[in-house]
Amino acid sequence: MTEPNGSFEVACDESGSEGEKLVGGNTDVFAHAGIRLTTALAARCVEETRARAPSPTVEYKSDVIRRAKHRAALVWLLGPSGPLHGNAHVYLIDKTFLVVTRLAGLLPEADPHVVHRQGRRALGDARWTAFLAAFNDLLRAGPVGIRNGRGPRPSAEAVFHLVDGLPYLRRAMPGAAALRAQLRTDPGALPALDPLVPAILQAAAHWGRASRSRSSTTGRPCSPTTASPASAPRPGRRWPGCAWWTPAPTPGCRWPTCSPARHAR
Template identity: 45%
Template sequence: MSGNREDGERGAAGPCLEIACDESGSDGENLTGGNTDVFAHAGVSLPLAEAASAVREIRDRIRSPAEEYKANHLLREKHRAVLEWLLAPEGPIHGRARVHLMEKTYFVVDRAVSLLLGDPAEAAALFRAGHRTFGEDGWRVFLEAANHLLRVRHDGDPVEAFYGTVDALCGAHPGTDAARILERLAATRFRAEAYRTGFLDGPPLIPVLNPLLPAIVRTAALWGGDGRPVRLVHDRQNMLTPDRIAWILEAARQAGVGLAGVRLVVARDDARVQVADFLAGIARKIASDELNGRGDPALTALLRPYVDPASVWGDVRSRTLLTVQVSGRC
């Protein structure tokens, strides 16, 4: 299939800055039981020729027989020098690439608390206190119940399971800051039931738990926040239907971002998207290592200039290490 189809194109005054995008760590709506704990969405501003040159250089240095290179090629220890070259201040993408990170479990808590309480600040407070108060097992049960409640597809009665979990944790940890927030959640069953009832008419256009769509809007804002119109060239995704692209364009417009369009391509046909794929996969792995206490200080320092300071990050220590300016959601 050719990469020439354009979706959601909209005219804009002046020349557009074209940003190539890709993601890493997508598990759909399964944010607590998937294969990764961080979602990353990268955008690069490179001319096609320069991107193709960077991909050729990576291939020449790694010399793998693989037909299509991915981030895991660069993340192998034997190719550490290639990874450092790509991210270094003298490398081909420095100052011309950004990556937005989402800590998946925090994203679940943020979405659940925002939906049920309309109070994002309580999500940050619960995330900080939950693991410490409920312990590893109790916190995991809560996260899974919240994820199950918000997912479009589900088994059993996710409302009953969620509020049963909330009641049990409140009873086991009375008087704690975390239990105080759960007591507020316990009184929101009617909102949860209304949310689930909405699915009777079919799945929503914008799933609450899918991180890709808000990440694309944020990537557009990173590059178009100064009023310059931008157009995104994105790896083709089943999630990016024409209706959802229209939503992205409208969400960007409401945020004051001049997003002129979203064009879908096959990644292997556009070297710029391949470079975005490299950065997204690399950033996801480095961020995950920091989150789990096994970070590599040298790689973290190399990644830091690329990380969006408004990444959705609940782990304060990791966020501090990963961003130049501590200004995430938590």
């Protein structure tokens, strides 16, 4: 619900978080999702999802609706006739590539994709991954001493010794050492590798754009069949001026904001 001053609430949650451990963890991807629904519509969404994909579980999780037998319910939930279309946003981060991005940021005019590709080619997958894991460990927040029984945190010199044959990458060592020193001495410094930080920034940017778009577009309801190809938004975006939900239920559909036009599509 949007307040009179234009502010609104977005419910957010993450999945795959292991703090700043980005290489060699339990998950390869970090996900941060946001949903903008009123409390009443969120409750109806959960009720309808349970009706379409029933389960005795108290806490309804994604592994229930992702089962093959509930495929139709999943298509409804994520599709254009469902409640999340245009009202949800997911930001995905490849954890290993986030480490590569931070490494490339310490190099002059470096493209992370090129750095990643060349590093793997020069060192092989195993050695490149070992270097990224060490670089990851170097830049994790916290003291330089013992780390949960795993021994002392490596120095910048020890980490970049792993790429002695790649002088271009070693040029990142002074910047890495300076960043590590800052993390040690400045308790207010933001973590260098926590994916939650860029995820929150991306969520704020996305919903800020969405809010401005909603407040500045007017017009009659439209659909993909009536909008011109030039006006078609990217996947997951709505057409300008589109009536988001219309309270005209189709007979037999339990979703309270279903519209006949969506069933026709």
